[in-house]
Amino acid sequence: MTAARTHRTAEEIGRTERGPRELPPLGRTKQVPLPDVITGTLPNGLKVLAAHRPGVPMVEALLRIPAASPSPVADPEWTAGTEVLAETLLAGTASRDRVGIDDDLAAVGAELGVGVDPEWLQVGGSALASGLPELLDVLGDVLTGATHPDDEVARERDRLVERIAVARAQPRTVAREALQRLRFGDHPIVSEMPTAEAVEAVTAERVRALHADVVVPEGATLVLVGDIDPDAAIAAVGEHLGGWTGDHPARRLSAPPMPAPGDVRLVHRPGSVQSQLRLTAPGVDRSDPRHPAFQLANLVFGGYFSSRWMENIREDKGYTYGAHSGQEIVPGGAVLSLDADVAGDVTAAALLETRYELGRMIAVPPTEQEVAAARQYAIGSLLISLDSQSSLAGTLSSLDAAGLDVEWLRERPARLEAVTTEEVAAAAAEFFAPSRITGVVVGDAEQVGPRLTALGGVTVEEQA
Template identity: 75%
Template sequence: MTITTHRTAEEIGRTPLGPRPLPDLGDTRSVPLPDVVDRVLGSGLRVLAVHRPSVPMVELRLRVPFADPDPAPDATPGHPAVAELLSSTLLTGTASRDRVTIDDELAAVGADLGVSVDPERLVVGGSGLASGLPELLAVLGDVLGAASHPDTEVARERERLVDRIAVARAQPRSIAREALQRKRFGDHPITREMPRAEDVSAVTAEQVRALQAAALVPRGAILTLVGDIDPDAAIARVEEALGGWASGTEAHRLSAPPALAPGDLLLVHRPGSVQSQLRLTAPALPRHDPRYAALQLANLVFGGYFSSRWMENIREDKGYTYGAHSGPEFVPGGAVLGVETDVASDVTAAALLETRYELGRMTAVPPTAAEIDAARAYAVGSLLISLDTQGGLASTLSALAAEGLDVEWLRGSPGRLQAVTAEQVAAAALEFFAPSRFTGVVVGDVDVIGPGVRALGGVTGP
C-alpha cells in the first residue's frame, strides 16, 4: 500500500536547493476578441453587435451625443437642468406604457435599463436575458420615440433632483471637481456637469418633452450589443424595434474645449474642512496618438496604480493619504491628465511638495526597466480583466467607437504596450510630467492650509 501525505503549498513550491523559480510571463501581443458587426441604419443610428456567449445574457449601451444646442452662459433654464430631468423621466411612461408597465416588461425578461447624462452624451445602459432581447428593444424603442415625461413624474423627479444637488454641492469632491473644470476650461459647456438647483426648479415638463424631440435623435448615436446573440439577427431586431425613432437632424456634439494652459494652482476656500483636495492637471494625448502607449506606461509608473512612485511616496512612506491616482481623461478633440488625492489639512503643503517632487523626478530620473516592465504587465493584465465580461466589452467598444476607434485598435493594445521602449517612456515622462506643464486647484480651509501652501509658491487665491 502506498501512503500519501499532504504537502503544503510552500512545500510544493520548494526543492532541496531552495524555492522553485517562477517562469517568466509570456508576452501578450493581442486580445482574443470576437468580431464586431458594425452597421449604420437608415435612421443614422450606428449599431455594433457582438456574439459573446459566455453567459445567456445581452448587454446594451446606447450613446447619444447630447451637447447643449444653445451653450450661452446665460441660458435659462440651463440645458444641464433639462437634460438631467429628461434622463430621470425617460423610463417613466409613453403613450402605450406607464412606468409600472415598463418595469414589469423589463423584469419579465430579467432586464434592466438606466439612463445617465453629462455635458457630452446621454447614455442608456442595461442588460437582460439574451432570449428577451426583442422585449428589451421594444421598451427601448418606445421610450426613445415616444417618452411622454408625464407632468407628475417630472414634478416628482424635479423635487428629488433639487435635494440631491443640495447634498452633492456640499461634498468636497464635487466642489473640487467643479473648481478644477472651471480652472481647466473656463465657461465652456463641458464644465456644466451639475445643474444649479434654481435652474432645475424652473424646468417644466413641456421643456423636457421639447428637448427630447429636438436632441434625443438617432443620427450620430451608437448602440452596442454584446452577448449570446446572433449579430445580424440582433441588428435586424434593432431596425424593427427602433424604427419609430427617427429625425432629420444630427445629434448635437460637444465642441472641443479650449486648450489647457499651465499656470498657478487656485486655492479654493472651504471653511471648516478637515481635509484638502489636491487636483493637478496637464495636457495629455488621445488614444489614437502613436505615443499614447508610452504615456500610458509613464502614467502608471508615476501614479496610475498602487505600486506607482507617487503612491509609494505619499501613502506608503509618508502616510499622507489613503489613495492617490493619476490618469488621462478624454475630452472632445484630445485628453487631459489628472493627478488627484485627498489629504488631511495639516499635511496639505507637505503632500503638495511631494507631489511636485515626484513630477519633477519623472523628468529627471526616468522610469527604470523594472518599473516599465511592472507597469506593462499591469496594463495588459488589467485590460484583459476589463474585457472579460460582456458588460466590460460593451462599455469599452461604445467608448472607443465614439472616438473613431474599433475592435482592431483594442486587439492591438497589448502589442503596442509590449513594443514601447524605455527611451519612449522616458520621452513621454519628460514631455508630459514636467511640473511646469501643470495647473489645478487645492480645496480646503484656507485659514489652515493657506500659509503653508502659499509658501511653496505657484499658488493664487484667497
C-alpha cells in the same frame, strides 16, 4: 511544554538557506479575446455595433446619443432640463406607464437605466439573449413615445434638488467643479451638475421639448454584445427602432480648450479638515502614437498602487489613503488628472512631494524594471476589464465615440509590448514636466494658505 511560535516577516518567508526565493518568469501575454464586431447603419442614421460574446445567455445594450447644448458656453438651464429628461425617460409612454415598462422588462430578465452628462445621453441595460426583441421594443417605445408626465417630472425634479444639495456639500464635488472651471473656463463641458435653482424651474413642457430636440437617431450609436447572432440583432434593431426619427442630427460637443500651465489655485472651504489636491495638464489622445509610452509613464508615476507617487505620499509619508493619476477623455483629446485627498496640516507637504515626484520623472527616468512592471499591469488589467459583456460594450461604445474600432483594442497589447524604456522616459519628460501642471487645492485657506503660498506657484482664489 510547546515552545512559543515566533512571527516571521515577509522578507524571512521569502528567503531560503540559499538566498531569496526566485519568482517564476512571466509568460507571454495572451491575445485579447475579442469577437468580431458587425456594423450597420439604419436609414434613420442610427449606427449599430453588434458582437457575439457567448458564455452567459445574456445581451448587453448601450445606446449613446450626443446631447450637447446648442450654447457655446455653459448653460445651467440646459443641464437642468436634460437631467430631468434622463430621470423621466422611463416614466411612461402612450402605451405603457412606469409599472408597465418595468413589468415588460422583468418578463425577459431585463433592466434599463438612463444617464446624462454634458456630452452624452446614455440608455443602457441587459436582458436574456432570447428577450432582445422585447428589450428593443421597450427601448423603441420610450425613445419615440415617452410622455414625461407632469407628476413624474415634479417628483423627479424634487428628488434631484435634494441630491444636488447633498452632493454640493461634499468636498469632492467642490473640488471637481473648481478643477473643471480652471481647465475649461465657461465651455459647456464644465456643466456636469445643474444648480438647484435651475432644476426647480424645469417644467414638463420644457422636458418634452428637450426630448424632441435631444433624443434623435442620426449620430447616435447602439452597441449590442452577448450571446446573439450579430446580423439578426441588427435586423431586430431595424424592426424596433427603424421608426425612430428626428428633424436634425444629434449635436456633438465641441472640443474644449486644453488647460494652460499656471499657478495652483487655492479654493477656500471654511472649516475643512482635509484638502483635495487636483492637478491637471494636457494629456495624450488615444490615436496618438505616443499614447502607449504615455500610458506606461503614467503608471510609473501614479497610475496604480505600486507607483512612485503612491509609494511616496501614502506608503512612506502617510499623507493620504490614496493618490491616483490618469487620463480623462474629452472631445478632441484628453487631460491628465492627479487626485489626492490629504489632511489639512500636511497639504503643503503633499504638494511639495507631488512636485518632487513630477520632477523626478525627468531627473530619474523610469527604469527597465518599472516599465516592465507597468507593462504587465497595463496588459493584465486590459484583459480583466474586457471579461464581461457589459465592460466590452462600454469600451466599444467609448471607442466608437472617438472614431476608433475594435482593431485598435485588439492591437493594444502589441503596442504596449513594443514600447521601449527610452520611449517611456521621453514621454515622462514631455508630459509630466512640472512646468506643464496647473490645478486646484480645496481646503481651509486660513489653515493651509500660508504654507502653500510660501511654496510658490499657488494663488488664493478671490471670494465672491
